[in-house]
Amino acid sequence: MRPFLPAMLCTVMLATPAWAQPSPAMIAPDADSAMAAAIDPKGSGAVVLIARGDTVLYRKARGMAEVELGVPLSPDQLFRIASITKSFTGALLVQMGARGEVSLDAPAVRYLPDVPLDPRITLRQLLSHTAGVSETDTVAQPPFGNGEVPIAEQVRRIAARPLAFEPGTAQRYSNAGYILLAAVIEKVTGQSWDEAMRTRLLVPLGLANTAYDRPDDIVPGRTSGYSSDKGVLRNAAPFNVSIPKTAGSLRSTAADLLRWMRALSQGRVVGTAGFAEMSKPALASVGVQERYGLGLYRWQIRGQDAIGHTGQINGFTSALFYLPAEDATVVVLANSDSFDAQTLARRMAAIVIGKPYPLQRASAVPAGSLAPLAGSYGSDPATSRTIAVQDGGLVISRPNRSGTPAMLGSDGAIRFMPDELSYFLPVRDAHGAVIRLDYFARGEGPALPLNRQP
Template sequence: MPAVRRVLLAAACAVALSGLSLAPAFAAATAVPATQAAEDAELRALAERLLAENAPADAPGIAVLVARGDRVLFRGARGLADVELGVPLTPEQTFRIGSVTKQFSAAALLKLVEAGKVGLDDPLSKYVKGYPNGDAIKVRHLLDHTSGVKSYTGIDGYMRESIKRELSTQELIAVFKDLPADFAPGQDFRYNNSGYVLLGAVIEAASGQPWHEYLRQSLLQPLKLEHTRYGDVHALIPGMVEGYTRRDGAVAPMNFLDMSQPHAAGALVSTLDDLLRWNRALHGGQVLSAADYRDMVTAHGKAKQGAYGYGYGIGRMAVRGRNGYAHSGGIFGFASYLLYLPEREISVAVLSNSDSGAPGSAGLEPIVRKLAAAALGDAYPQIAPVAVDAQTLRQAEGVYRQAEPARSWALRVDGGGLSMQRVGGGAPAKLVAVGAGEFVYPNGIARLKLVRDAAGTVTAVDYFEDGAGEAQRSQRTQDPLPPR
């Protein structure tokens, strides 16, 4: 990192540490009932424990904010903003937010719909001339990943070198426009980044401005999101932390990408407090009309995925049976998660300046879920492992297939327990037995239950992402277990 960049980062961090906050102030503390005060104290203790468990003090770290309405219950950070300089991470600093960008882009597009400049059923060809099958791809297909367009970030080898190039919107579209489609528009759901690049192109065509400039003028500036902006690699961004990855188990500088390429799919940077302000505005009716907001947070057609559903730039996420809206983000050097629960108006924002996480960490989602549950006053139960004999475990070994979305899983005995692994890729998840035929995933939340017939044979498994509630069932097949 150039010396000037190091000095600027150190100075920005020093400002934050001196108490001259870079973030806007939220509601001042007010008296709360004793029971509420005890609940909030438990939440703060949980947040500190989760930070200690997931963010080493001498490595890239994690920043966390939990709020109920405008009242911040916890704002804290652990780890280093700059590992080389030993600069501490603070909650006021700026991070890349990756795909959390998508909800900003979706809301900006819906502002154009409200202004009569775009129609959700307009064909893509109206805005991006000559795009293959552009007459069949509708704007709404781009918003909820049902377009079938091939994701350029999934092109073999693309993320190693090609991602480093600075590209215009049209040059980026040219990267993927002639690739074969994954499916016909509207006929399936597959999360992809190309659709949001095309959405950015629609914004540019309809507004006459670069996509990020339209976002700045239509959303960021009116909502006073002063630290949310396009993460241009050529700009000096106040408070911006360094990003990291892990190579061979050791902390290393993040891989480089030009931020022109994440585009409207993932090129914004932000802070914890700006994300809280955004949650309050978006879900509080300050951004869109009631009808358009409802459209944004509702899964349509093939974007309905069992217990999960994807609206426009945001997904559904249940916490302890309460409906919520969330999105994660992953980009070179950074990870992010933003959740909103309408019940008690709870916001949880988690930002990390590492794309790999610390050894032993289960990722950001369990942190978000556990903090949200605690803010609800309904924490997840503690895990109490039980012993299960090997013969019982072997009865469950096999390949299980889920119908929608279609995928298969291998369940096998692994070191005295069971592990579940997606067939075709992914690391095995070692499960902890907590009851007769019931197991908990490494995140301490998701559960797997064995389904037996009258004869006691295991015929299926039920997966509960939130530990309870609606299950995703996978039926046992006759397929042989794949090689490890």
């Protein structure tokens, strides 16, 4: 991943004109540019795959699989896919529901009678992150080493936590909730969670390169994982990948994830009605950018629906998008947990749609243009920001947090990184004074207004 550029840099728009149904030859230049802007060829890297229907339009790797040995990535490399695993978990539970093995609206305690869970928590709520299951242990977690972490111990600890909120009243991402679902799968099927997933999903669909990434396994073709610390590439911190289980313990390839999304979206896993159920947002009150169903998100990209999941785990990030209106799939797999796979995937999706996001190029901006931006914006501590000018550049901070360098673009927008989609757009009064910032999450509206504070 490329390091942050100095905050005094500005941006210049670089993009080809919009088109309808771009061909592979039309997609390649913009896709190549997006990869080049995001990935240092001598550092950790990423694999990108774009397909329309079953036809691959673009497939490329950039960066290193083994930085220390100088081994470049290949498009067939194996990656830990982290939370994309949840799409498999959601499909397996929906499939089990259709077969009458479970009821998604039944209390989880029906299937885990020996676990002291709140009886209001349903399987559907666990799948949709609306159960209120807390991510925070009340006591210190013991060291697990690199061996298999017993699911019974994890379930016991999760059940002992107080609820984060009343079941069904809110939505908060919970890996712990998905670990409880692993226990349900094992109880109902009589198989380990990974064996149930293998026999019911992976083998029938021919996903030969997708599997539980067991902690001690030697896996030919699996890339090493990295992390970036203030722009310095390092080996990722050790992590026992057996801990997340159905929340994030699978490995896969870009080609297998294309096959998976094709099977899922075409109704060959849970039927078309099941896929619609998985991708239907559980709570209407959740913002348009973070709507979650049963193991799948539903986003908006350039005015179109995008269905899929992202993932982040020590050493790896990932993104899997399906665009129903285009019948297109985008896969991004990266071997750095500091890499923004979702932003690159959104860029690739916009290219397929025919409305690519402009890329940015750095150039100098007069320091005098930064001072009028300094100030505090927004009154809600959850969204407020403070802008300061330091060392000739912008620094943006949130309450009780350290500041982050930012840059002012030639389009007048403020971004944290040159290739980032989210931005703040200063709004000025008739005299040119900045009166508020409009925040566009991931480059899409509607804007969140942050009024300037006295």
